[in-house]
Every structure is written in C-alpha cells, then in structure tokens.
Amino acid sequence: GSGLVTQPLAFSDDGRDDLFTISFGAAQDFRNNPLRPTSGYLMRLGIEQTIPVGSGSIFFTRLRGSYSYYIPTDLIDLGFIEEDQPKPQALAFNVQAGTAFEDLPPYEAFVLGGSNSVRGYEEGELGAGRSYFQATAEYRFPIIPAVGAALFIDYGTTIKSQRSVRGFPGTVRGLPSDGYGYGLGVRIQSPVGPIRVDYGVNNDGDSRLHFGIGERF
Incomplete structure (x- = not known):
C-alpha cells in the first residue's frame, strides 16, 4: 500500500x-x-565527490554548509562574575543544510536525529534523506565557574x-522525516572541552538523554 518498488541497497551485483x-x-x-564561544561566527562549506571506479561504479556529489552565530548576553545576574570579566552567557544559533546529486547509496544518505542533530530523537530516528535542513538555538549560561x-x-x-x-530506508522504517526537540543540558568543563549531557524531548513527547564532548557548534 506504500507504492514503493523494491530496490537493492547496493549498486553492485554482488551487494558490495x-x-x-x-x-x-x-x-x-x-x-x-x-571551545566556549560567546561572540562572533563560524561558517563552513564542504563538497564531496566520488570517483566512479571499482565495484558499483558510484558517482555522486554531496554539498554541505553550516553557519553558527553567537551573541553575548546577560539575561541572568551571575554574582560570581566580576564586572570587568567577559560575559560567559550567550545565545548561540546554528543553521545547516546539505544535498546530494546522482547515485546516492542509502548508507550515504543524510540521517537526522540524535546528539548532534535533533535531540529528543535517537541517532538516525528522525529521517534519512537526499537533502536536509537543520536549525538550533541555545541559551548557554554558567551555573558555577566550571559547570554550565x-x-x-x-x-x-x-x-x-x-x-x-x-x-x-527512511520510508521503509517509517521515519517521520521532520520534527523538533527541546530540552536542557549541562556542560562540565574539562581539558578536552565541555562534557555535554543533554535531556531532550521530541515533538511526539518521547525523551532521550544524550552525551557528547565539546559544544555542538
């Protein structure tokens, strides 16, 4: 009843x-x-091109772009921060997108959901597509000097x-294709960057705990 025609997941005849x-x-x-940005911006652009040689002779081009912007703020009165010290609070925004052309194998699709995507969803449980768009807004603030x-x-x-x-793969697995998540996270400073623990709730009301090293962006 889905109207889908069964296709092999690999391009080569032997499945590899x-x-x-x-x-x-x-x-x-x-x-x-x-490590702990509170102002400025970061822009990244990337392109991947496959060379159609070997088993499967796969040819595709993938484009990605990401833009992050940070605004220092002082929405909360932090008594332990001296007046002349840099503001450790920030509004952080990120938008990113990508698309692929030609022979895109399913294992190279853009997958959404998880710690570095939409929190509140498990890794890859939101969608798997040829293109994607993703946006995040965060309000970052310290609790004590080493914990935010x-x-x-x-x-x-x-x-x-x-x-x-x-x-x-996304349609067969019944992935929703688009959605949102929201929540609260803790950042513990360490020599390798912030240790990140996020509790996210998705638009279906399901919740997840996510772990990571360093800020997402």
Missing part, C-alpha cells in the same frame, strides 16, 4: 560497493573562543527527500 571519495572544505572562523547549562531547541527536516534515496 567500492566508494572512492575526494573531499574539499573551507571555513571562516571569527569566534572569540573555539544550556536551554535548547532543535529542528530538522529531510525536505521531503526520503523517497529519493535508493531503497527508501
């Missing part, structure tokens, strides 16, 4: 693909601090591209 990829990237970084917190809201969508992926 060879994938040779060349990647190029560029970034413009004007953040005041790469963040209020966040995430949104992601495959832009109705799940049915354009070979084998229709």
